[in-house]
Amino acid sequence: AQTVTQSQPEMSVQEAETVTLSCTYDTSESDYYLFWYKQPPSRQMILVIRQEAYKQQNATENRFSVNFQKAAKSFSLKISDSQLGDAAMYFCAYRSDNNAGGTSYGKLTFGQGTILTVHP
Amino acid sequence: ETGVTQTPRHLVMGMTNKKSLKCEQHLGHNAMYWYKQSAKKPLELMFVYSLEERVENNSVPSRFSPECPNSSHLFLHLHTLQPEDSALYLCASSQGLHSQETQYFGPGTRLLVL
Numbered sequence: 155a156q157t158v159t160q161s162q163p164e165m166s167v168q169e170a171e172t173v174t175l176s177c178t179y180d181t182s183e184s185d186y187y188l189f190w191y192k193q194p195p196s197r198q199m200i201l202v203i204r205q206e207a208y209k210q211q212n213a214t215e216n217r218f219s220v221n222f223q224k225a226a227k228s229f230s231l232k233i234s235d236s237q238l239g240d241a242a243m244y245f246c247a248y249r250s251d252n253n254a255g256g257t258s259y260g261k262l263t264f265g266q267g268t269i270l271t272v273h274p
Numbered sequence: 275e276t277g278v279t280q281t282p283r284h285l286v287m288g289m290t291n292k293k294s295l296k297c298e299q300h301l302g303h304n305a306m307y308w309y310k311q312s313a314k315k316p317l318e319l320m321f322v323y324s325l326e327e328r329v330e331n332n333s334v335p336s337r338f339s340p341e342c343p344n345s346s347h348l349f350l351h352l353h354t355l356q357p358e359d360s361a362l363y364l365c366a367s368s369q370g371l372h373s374q375e376t377q378y379f380g381p382g383t384r385l386l387v388l
């Protein structure tokens with residue numbers, strides 16, 4: 155079974171600075187997807203960024219980028235120019251590629267989450 | 275606003291009560307999900323529906339009973355719950371079940387079982 159580990163329960167960053175959230179995962183599969191979700195205090199979880207395992211190029215979305223190290227099974231999230239609105243719980247998640255004949259529908263497995271605080 | 279709504283937002287119930295959680299998605303999606311989020315634990319997938327058919331029951335106790343009358347609505351019927359069932363219950367939807375598809379989450383129902 156796949157597992158996702160976020161070793162940082164809490165992180166903090168100064169506004170306008172850069173912060174990196176860590177995520178590692180364990181899998182025997184070669185094709186899969188990785189996600190970072192953000193859950194602000196309002197509790198509505200939203201997708202921040204997605205990475206396909208078959209792509210070597212790291213995904214980027216504006217101020218958010220990932221460092222995907224497939225061999226090391228590491229998937230960290232970098233937030234540049236941090237803003238107050240970035241304060242939230244961040245979840246790393248793994249999903250098997252069911253199109254490759256894996257699990258029936260590709261269960262989304264989440265890490266424990268990292269609480270990010272942004273100081274003005 | 276992600277197009278997925280949940281009611282009620284907060285619910286307090288006794289162990290002998292029967293209540294239902296409602297989820298509605300306005301995105302035209304075909305797949306819907308129930309997740310349980312407990313304090314200091316990863317999100318746990320409970321149920322998955324695709325085109326109103328249940329495709330996954332992730333070893334959830336029978337005191338939780340899902341219902342999907344159509345592709346836009348998903349219910350979670352609760353009865354004889356335990357205090358350890360207190361948690362945030364999140365509904366999500368996606369276009370289909372393909373792994374690359376994004377799941378869109380609702381705001382959740384905060385449930386307290388006394």
